[in-house]
Amino acid sequence: MKETISIRVNGRQHNIQVDDAKTPLLYILRNQLALNGPKFGCGQGQCSACLILLDGQPVSSCMIPASTAAGKEIVTIEGLAKDKNLHPVQEAFVEHQAAQCGYCLNGMVIAAVAILSEDPDPGEEVINQGMQRVLCRCGVHNRVKKAIDTAAKSLSR
Amino acid sequence: MEKVVSSARRKFLKRSGSLVIGIPFLPGCLSSTEGARTNVEPLQRDLDPTFVKAWLEILKDGTIRIFTGKMELGQGISVAVAQVAAEELNTDINKVSVRLAETEVTPDEGFTVGSNSIETSAMSIRYAAATAREQLLQLAAKQLKVTASDLHVKDGMVYQKGGKTISFYMLLDGKQLDVALNRKAKIKPKNQRQWVGKPIPRKELELMVRGEQVFIQDLRFEGMVHARIVRPASYHATLKKVNEDALRIAVPGIHKLVVNGSFIGLIAADEYDAVKGQAYLKKNTQWSVKHQLRVGESLQQQIEALPNEQESAIEKGNAFQPSKETIKATYFKPYIMHGSIGPSCALAIFKDGKLTIWSHSQGVYPLRKAISALVGLTDEQVHIKGVPGAGCYGHNGADDVAADVAILAMAYPGKHIRLQWSRSDEHGWEPFGSAMIMSLQAKLNSVGKISDWYGEIWSDTHTARPRAASNLLAAQYLSEPLTPQPPGWKGGSYRNAAPYYHIPNVNIDIRSFKGPLRTSALRSLGAYANIFALESFMDELAEKAGKDPVTFRIMNSTDERSVAVLERLRDITSKDTLSDGEGVGYGFTRYGNGAAYCSVAAKLTVTVNGEIKLRKLWAVIDAGEVINLDGLKNQTEGGMIQAASWTLKEAVKYDETHVTSLNWNSYPILRFTEIPEVHVTVIDRPSEQPVGAGEAAQGPTAAAIANAVYQASGKRIRSLPIPKIPS
Numbered sequence: 110m111k112e113t114i115s116i117r118v119n120g121r122q123h124n125i126q127v128d129d130a131k132t133p134l135l136y137i138l139r140n141q142l143a144l145n146g147p148k149f150g151c152g153q154g155q156c157s158a159c160l161i162l163l164d165g166q167p168v169s170s171c172m173i174p175a176s177t178a179a180g181k182e183i184v185t186i187e188g189l190a191k192d193k194n195l196h197p198v199q200e201a202f203v204e205h206q207a208a209q210c211g212y213c214l215n216g217m218v219i220a221a222v223a224i225l226s227e228d229p230d231p232g233e234e235v236i237n238q239g240m241q242r243v244l245c246r247c248g249v250h251n252r253v254k255k256a257i258d259t260a261a262k263s264l265s266r
Numbered sequence: 267m268e269k270v271v272s273s274a275r276r277k278f279l280k281r282s283g284s285l286v287i288g289i290p291f292l293p294g295c296l297s298s299t300e301g302a303r304t305n306v307e308p309l310q311r312d313l314d315p316t317f318v319k320a321w322l323e324i325l326k327d328g329t330i331r332i333f334t335g336k337m338e339l340g341q342g343i344s345v346a347v348a349q350v351a352a353e354e355l356n357t358d359i360n361k362v363s364v365r366l367a368e369t370e371v372t373p374d375e376g377f378t379v380g381s382n383s384i385e386t387s388a389m390s391i392r393y394a395a396a397t398a399r400e401q402l403l404q405l406a407a408k409q410l411k412v413t414a415s416d417l418h419v420k421d422g423m424v425y426q427k428g429g430k431t432i433s434f435y436m437l438l439d440g441k442q443l444d445v446a447l448n449r450k451a452k453i454k455p456k457n458q459r460q461w462v463g464k465p466i467p468r469k470e471l472e473l474m475v476r477g478e479q480v481f482i483q484d485l486r487f488e489g490m491v492h493a494r495i496v497r498p499a500s501y502h503a504t505l506k507k508v509n510e511d512a513l514r515i516a517v518p519g520i521h522k523l524v525v526n527g528s529f530i531g532l533i534a535a536d537e538y539d540a541v542k543g544q545a546y547l548k549k550n551t552q553w554s555v556k557h558q559l560r561v562g563e564s565l566q567q568q569i570e571a572l573p574n575e576q577e578s579a580i581e582k583g584n585a586f587q588p589s590k591e592t593i594k595a596t597y598f599k600p601y602i603m604h605g606s607i608g609p610s611c612a613l614a615i616f617k618d619g620k621l622t623i624w625s626h627s628q629g630v631y632p633l634r635k636a637i638s639a640l641v642g643l644t645d646e647q648v649h650i651k652g653v654p655g656a657g658c659y660g661h662n663g664a665d666d667v668a669a670d671v672a673i674l675a676m677a678y679p680g681k682h683i684r685l686q687w688s689r690s691d692e693h694g695w696e697p698f699g700s701a702m703i704m705s706l707q708a709k710l711n712s713v714g715k716i717s718d719w720y721g722e723i724w725s726d727t728h729t730a731r732p733r734a735a736s737n738l739l740a741a742q743y744l745s746e747p748l749t750p751q752p753p754g755w756k757g758g759s760y761r762n763a764a765p766y767y768h769i770p771n772v773n774i775d776i777r778s779f780k781g782p783l784r785t786s787a788l789r790s791l792g793a794y795a796n797i798f799a800l801e802s803f804m805d806e807l808a809e810k811a812g813k814d815p816v817t818f819r820i821m822n823s824t825d826e827r828s829v830a831v832l833e834r835l836r837d838i839t840s841k842d843t844l845s846d847g848e849g850v851g852y853g854f855t856r857y858g859n860g861a862a863y864c865s866v867a868a869k870l871t872v873t874v875n876g877e878i879k880l881r882k883l884w885a886v887i888d889a890g891e892v893i894n895l896d897g898l899k900n901q902t903e904g905g906m907i908q909a910a911s912w913t914l915k916e917a918v919k920y921d922e923t924h925v926t927s928l929n930w931n932s933y934p935i936l937r938f939t940e941i942p943e944v945h946v947t948v949i950d951r952p953s954e955q956p957v958g959a960g961e962a963a964q965g966p967t968a969a970a971i972a973n974a975v976y977q978a979s980g981k982r983i984r985s986l987p988i989p990k991i992p993s
C-alpha cells in the first residue's frame with residue numbers, strides 16, 4: 110500500500126509515494142527527487158554527510174522518517190544558489206578550495222549556513238561547536254573555517 | 267612506491283582505428299573531470315602509451331582532451347594533468363578536459379598509488395603535449411609554407427607572426443596525431459610558465475557545492491535497482507542457513523536474493539527495502555563461526571608471539587654489534603582504518619554478454635583482470651569506468667564492492683544494479699593498515715653522531731591489492747572459495763625504516779606475520795609507523811647526545827634539502843612562544859627515502875589531567891618542482907590532520923568474533939573542536955623532478971606529536987594512539 114507524503118523541497122511542493130512512511134528522508138531526496146547533495150555517509154546520525162535544513166534547522170536526513178518531514182520546509186544544498194549565483198557560503202568554499210574529495214562538503218556547507226543564520230558573526234568557538242557534527246577524513250577543516258569567516262563577512266556586507 | 271607491472275603495451279585496437287566521437291561539454295566545467303556523467307559515449311581508442319594520442323586528443327571545438335589512467339581521489343590529479351597539458355600547448359586551462367581511468371579508454375597506468383601520479387601520469391602527459399606542440403608546428407610550417415620558428419601555438423591555434431592562422435583541428439583534418447611520444451621534447455622554460463606551479467583551483471568544487479553529479483554514489487540509470495550485501499558474522503564464518511521465505515515475508519520488496527557459498531547479496535527496486543532486507547538477514551541468518559580471534563593479551567604481546575618470517579631488508583656497512591653503549595627503544599602502532607567518509611559503492615550491469623562496471627577503484631585495469639577471472643568472463647567482456655568516490659587514502663572497500671556488484675550483476679542480468687556498502691560494511695571489512703612493532707637500537711660516536719643503527723620491524727602486509735581475483739573479499743566466501751595470495755612484495759613494511767640520515771652502518775630486519783585482521787595499503791604504508799618510531803628515537807638519541815632535536819637531525823644529515831626543510835621549520839617555530847604545560851616536537855622524513863622532503867612540528871598542551879590539546883602543526887615540504895601550489899598545500903594540510911587523528915585517537919578494536927569498531931562512535935576520528943591550526947610552507951625547486959607529496963606528512967606528524975608530548979610532560983610515548991598521558 111503506497112502512502113502519499115507531501116514535502117516542500119527547495120521551494121517546490123512534491124507529493125511522494127512511499128511504501129513505508131518510515132523511509133529515511135535521505136533516500137527520498139536522493140532516489141525520488143534525484144538530488145545529489147545530501148550524501149549517504151553512515152545512516153546513523155554520526156557524520157552529517159546527509160545534512161539538510163528542516164524548517165531552517167540542520168538535521169541528518171538519514172535519521173528523519175519521511176512522515177516526520179511531511180508539511181515541513183526542506184532546503185538542500187541544491188536550493189542555496191539563486192539561479193546562477195552561488196550562496197555566499199558556497200562561494201567562500203570554492204574560493205578557499207575547502208575540499209579534497211568533497212564528500213563531506215554537503216554537510217560542511219549546510220552546517221555553515223545554519224551557523225551563520227543564527228549568528229552572523231560567529232567566533233571560532235561557535236563555528237567549532239556548530240561544525241562538530243560534520244566529519245571530514247581528508248582534513249580540510251581549517252579551510253572550512255576560513256571559508257565560514259569569509260562567508261560571514263560577505264553576508265554582513 | 268608500489269611496483270606495478272604495466273600491461274599498457276597491450277593494444278586493444280589496431281592503431282589505425284582511432285575514431286573519436288565528440289562529446290558535448292558541460293558549460294562552466296571544461297577543465298573538470300568528466301566524472302560521474304552517464305552520457306559519455308564510448309570511445310574507440312588506441313592505448314599504446316608510447317604514442318601521443320593515447321594521452322591527448324584535439325577536438326573540433328578547439329579544446330584538448332587529456333586521458334589519464336589515474337583516478338581522482340581528491341588529490342587533485344585532474345587539475346595537475348590539465349595544468350601540464352595547458353602549459354605545453356599554450357592553451358587556456360579552461361579548454362582542457364580530463365578523462366579519468368577507464369578500461370579501453372585511458373592508458374593502463376596500473377594503480378593510483380604511492381603518490382606517484384605526478385611522476386608518472388603527469389609527466390607522460392607533459393611530454394605528450396610537448397610532442398604534440400612540436401608536431402603541430404611542423405605540420406603548420408609545411409602547410410603554410412613558412413619556417414616553424416616563425417610560428418607559435420595558442421589556445422588550439424597556430425599563429426604566424428603577423429600572418430596566417432590555422433586551428434589544430436584543421437591542421438590534423440579531424441584526425442589525431444599519429445606520432446610517438448618524445449620524452450626529449452622541449453618543455454616550456456620555467457620563466458615562461460603560466461599554469462604550472464600556480465595554485466589553480468579545482469573546478470569540481472563548484473559542481474560539488476551545487477550538488478551536481480560528481481560521485482559514483484550519484485549515478486542513476488533508468489530502471490536501476492539497489493543492492494546490499496550481508497557479510498558473514500566473522501572473517502572465517504560459513505553460512506549455515508539463510509531463510510529466504512521469511513525474508514520475503516518480512517520485506518516483500520526484495521526482488522532477488524543471491525546466495526553463493528557464504529556470500530549473500532540482495533536486490534530491491536527501492537533502496538530502503540534493500541536496507542531493511544540487509545538488517546533482517548543480519549539478525550536472522552545463521553553462521554558457523556569457526557575461528558576465534560585471540561583477545562585478552564595486548565596486541566603487541568600477541569604479535570610478538572605470532573609465528574613470523576624474518577629476513578634482512580637493508581644491510582649497509584657493518585652488521586650491528588650490540589654493546590653496553592647501545593641505546594634501545596621499542597614502539598608500537600595498532601591497526602588503523604582508511605575510514606572513508608563515503609562507504610564504498612559500485613554499479614554494474616550484465617547485458618548482451620558484456621559486464622559494465624562503474625567503480626572508484628584505484629586501478630581499473632588490474633580490477634578488470636581480477637573481476638573477469640572471478641566471474642568467469644574474458645577481459646574483453648568486462649568494461650570498467652572509473653568514477654570518483656569519497657577519499658580512500660589507499661586500498662579500502664572500493665575494489666571489493668565492485669566485485670560484489672559484479673557477482674550480483676551476473677546473477678541478475680539486464681539491469682543496472684547499484685550497490686552501496688553500509689557504514690559497518692566499510693568499517694568492519696575494509697583492509698586495515700597493519701599493526702606494527704618497531705624495535706630500534708643505535709650507537710652514538712664520540713662526537714654524538716649516530717654510527718650504527720639496527721631496526722627490527724614486525725608487520726603484516728601493506729599490499730593486498732586485487733592483482734588476483736583471490737584478493738577480492740567476496741572471492742573467499744563463494745561456494746568455490748579462492749584463498750588470498752600470500753603477500754609477495756614486502757617493501758611496504760620497511761618503507762622509511764632506514765633513517766634518511768648519514769649513518770655508516772644500518773641494518774633493518776623485517777618479521778612478517780599474519781595478524782588477526784585483514785590488511786592492505788593505507789596512505790604511506792609502513793612509513794607512518796616507521797617514521798613515528800625512527801623520529802621519536804631520534805629525539806631520544808638527541809637527548810643522549812646532549813643536543814636539541816633539530817640540531818641533532820641537521821648534524822646527522824648530509825643532504826642539503828633535508829637541512830633546508832629542517833632549518834626553515836626551526837625558523838618558523840622559533841617565533842612561537844610556549845607557556846606552562848606546552849611543548850613543541852619535531853619530525854622529519856624524506857618520503858620513501860626518495861620522494862618529498864617534509865619536516866613537521868607540533869605544538870600541544872598537556873593538561874593536569876593528562877589530556878592532550880593539539881594546538882598547531884607546521885610543515886615545510888619540498889616536493890621538487892611544484893605543479894599545483896594549492897594542491898600541494900591542501901594535501902599536506904590534510905595529511906597532517908589525518909595523521910594527527912591516527913596518532914591521537916585511532917585503533918581498530920575487535921572481540922573474539924570480529925571487528926567491533928563498526929561506526930564513528932566506536933572508531934572516533936578528530937572533529938572540529940580537536941583540530942589544530944595548520945601551516946604549510948612549500949620550498950619550490952623548479953629544477954628538480956616533481957614528486958608526489960600526498961603521503962609525506964603522515965609519519966613526521968606522528969613523531970612531532972609524540973615528541974611534543976615529551977617536551978610538554980616529560981612522558982616518552984612509545985605506543986600509539988596517545989589519547990591521554992598515562993598518569
Ligand code: FES
Binds near residue numbers: 170
Ligand atoms: S549519513 Fe546521516 S549522519 Fe551520516
Ligand code: FES
Binds near residue numbers: 208209244247
Ligand atoms: S574533503 Fe574528503 S571527507 Fe572532507
